[in-house]
Amino acid sequence: MASIITNNASMTALQTLKTVQSNLTETQGRVSTGLKVQSAKDNAAYYSIAQTMRGDSAAFNALSENLSIIGASVSVARQGTEELGKITKQILEKVSLAQANESVDRTLIQKDIEDLVSQFNSTISQSSYNGQSMIDGTDTVTVATGVTRDGGVFQTTSFNFDKFDAGAVSTALAQIDVAEATDAAALSILMINVEGEMAKITEAEANFGMVEKRIENHQNFNSKLVDKFDSGVGALVDADMNKEAARLSALQVQEQLATQALSIANQAPQSILSLFR
Numbered sequence: 266m267a268s269i270i271t272n273n274a275s276m277t278a279l280q281t282l283k284t285v286q287s288n289l290t291e292t293q294g295r296v297s298t299g300l301k302v303q304s305a306k307d308n309a310a311y312y313s314i315a316q317t318m319r320g321d322s323a324a325f326n327a328l329s330e331n332l333s334i335i336g337a338s339v340s341v342a343r344q345g346t347e348e349l350g351k352i353t354k355q356i357l358e359k360v361s362l363a364q365a366n367e368s369v370d371r372t373l374i375q376k377d378i379e380d381l382v383s384q385f386n387s388t389i390s391q392s393s394y395n396g397q398s399m400i401d402g403t404d405t406v407t408v409a410t411g412v413t414r415d416g417g418v419f420q421t422t423s424f425n426f427d428k429f430d431a432g433a434v435s436t437a438l439a440q441i442d443v444a445e446a447t448d449a450a451a452l453s454i455l456m457i458n459v460e461g462e463m464a465k466i467t468e469a470e471a472n473f474g475m476v477e478k479r480i481e482n483h484q485n486f487n488s489k490l491v492d493k494f495d496s497g498v499g500a501l502v503d504a505d506m507n508k509e510a511a512r513l514s515a516l517q518v519q520e521q522l523a524t525q526a527l528s529i530a531n532q533a534p535q536s537i538l539s540l541f542r
């Protein structure tokens with residue numbers, strides 16, 4: 266039925282054009298952002314999961330940065346204890362020299378030992394990273410390594426290790442005095458004392474090495490987890506650019522055709538005028 270009041274063809278063409286333009290806007294948004302899910306409006310479930318995974322990824326990245334700082338401090342401590350071990354070994358050699366040769370000047374040897382103890386103390390002072398030293402006391406250090414979710418609540422995983430009290434070793438070494446040793450038995454006791462302090466340093470170096478390796482392992486694992494989180498987010502929200510490019514071209518053609526169809530439909534009522542000519 267021809268009507269000058271209602272143009273069904275025009276309304277249909279207009280609705281088609283609106284649908285095409287809506288799809289075109291959506292596709293252009295995906296092409297420009299690279300995302301098929303930009304907000305909860307696009308896909309509430311995927312968006313929620315992606316946001317959770319982004320939060321987990323950010324948490325592990327932050328932990329990895331903290332692990333890097335602590336790992337560097339532990340590495341410096343390990344290198345520091347290694348140097349302390351070398352110095353203590355030299356002290357042990359000096360005491361051994363005094364014990365093996367009664368004719369040596371023990372006063373000069375004692376001065377050498379005191380110089381080595383001074384080097385020992387300097388090494389302690391220098392073995393810090395970012396103002397943090399792992400060989401200056403007996404505190405327990407807690408290292409956060411990862412996070413888990415329990416009922417949607419973050420929980421931190423961690424491990425502990427103890428600092429090394431190098432100052433106590435220094436105090437013990439400062440008590441070594443070969444010049445005051447009256448006989449071989451006294452020198453033998455000094456040897457035993459130095460060997461005992463040497464054993465403490467060796468144990469500390471080994472412990473720092475294990476902690477350093479453990480931190481490195483956690484960093485590697487966290488890095489893999491972050492990659493998996495990022496990959497999972499991408500699978501949920503990233504747009505297939507090949508698909509979207511093809512869809513964009515098709516929608517642009519559809520828009521042109523829908524515009525032409527609307528133009529034709531709008532001209533249809535003009536034919537009614539011919540009935541009155």
